[in-house]
Amino acid sequence: MDKVNLKEKFESFSDYWSPKLIGEVDDFDVKVVKSKGEFVWHHHENEDELFLLIKGKLVIKLRDKDITLNPGEMFIVPKGVEHMPVAVEECHVLMLERRGVVNTGNVRNERTVETYQKI
Amino acid sequence: MDKVNLKEKFESFSDYWSPKLIGEVDDFDVKVVKSKGEFVWHHHENEDELFLLIKGKLVIKLRDKDITLNPGEMFIVPKGVEHMPVAVEECHVLMLERRGVVNTGNVRNERTVETYQKI
Numbered sequence: 001m002d003k004v005n006l007k008e009k010f011e012s013f014s015d016y017w018s019p020k021l022i023g024e025v026d027d028f029d030v031k032v033v034k035s036k037g038e039f040v041w042h043h044h045e046n047e048d049e050l051f052l053l054i055k056g057k058l059v060i061k062l063r064d065k066d067i068t069l070n071p072g073e074m075f076i077v078p079k080g081v082e083h084m085p086v087a088v089e090e091c092h093v094l095m096l097e098r099r100g101v102v103n104t105g106n107v108r109n110e111r112t113v114e115t116y117q118k119i
Numbered sequence: 120m121d122k123v124n125l126k127e128k129f130e131s132f133s134d135y136w137s138p139k140l141i142g143e144v145d146d147f148d149v150k151v152v153k154s155k156g157e158f159v160w161h162h163h164e165n166e167d168e169l170f171l172l173i174k175g176k177l178v179i180k181l182r183d184k185d186i187t188l189n190p191g192e193m194f195i196v197p198k199g200v201e202h203m204p205v206a207v208e209e210c211h212v213l214m215l216e217r218r219g220v221v222n223t224g225n226v227r228n229e230r231t232v233e234t235y236q237k238i
Binding site for chain 2: 004006026030073075076098
């Protein structure tokens with residue numbers, strides 16, 4: 001039962017698009033992820049997904065508009081909504097979603113993570 | 120379906136210990152709260168509670184130790200664990216917990232909020 005320092009967590013890994021588990025709130029996972037470049041268009045059939053930008057800049061592309069997140073801004077992608085995160089430069093993101101959510105949603109590819117490393 | 124800027128949200132209200140709802144992720148509420156001074160010893164019987172410090176300093180007193188949060192640090196109070204938040208100076212906190220959680224937990228007093236204002 002200790003506090004978590006986000007900066008220390010982000011300094012402890014370097015791979016992109018691979019969310020790490022840093023906490024659990026009931027059946028929700030709190031994760032951190034470093035992103036750079038384009039991810040993949042996908043959606044989550046049954047789960048909303050929260051992105052809180054900690055550092056850098058992240059564009060969350062939706063089919064009808066782009067959401068540009070700067071540090072201190074968050075966006076919740078509703079369940080079923082197609083989206084593709086794009087990070088022009090490296091960015092640090094805090095994520096929150098129900099346990100069991102797969103990062104690539106309805107898509108399976110080389111970036112799919114089904115079990116998240118706890119750091 | 121818009122992004123949320125935390126700083127703007129914190130600037131939009133001034134009362135202490137009264138969490139405001141800024142987002143919903145499935146059945147979880149995302150809230151912001153300004154705190155100053157001592158709250159009240161309480162626990163939440165069935166829900167974990169996440170505190171992420173955005174600004175200032177917050178001490179979360181537990182019965183056996185104090186957790187001191189600086190900006191960029193978070194702490195998850197497990198269900199059933201007695202705690203009392205104390206803010207020596209004004210602090211801004213992002214909170215995450217299951218919908219329906221009452222801020223004073225098992226205690227009811229003048230600070231109890233059962234329905235959170237959406238901002």
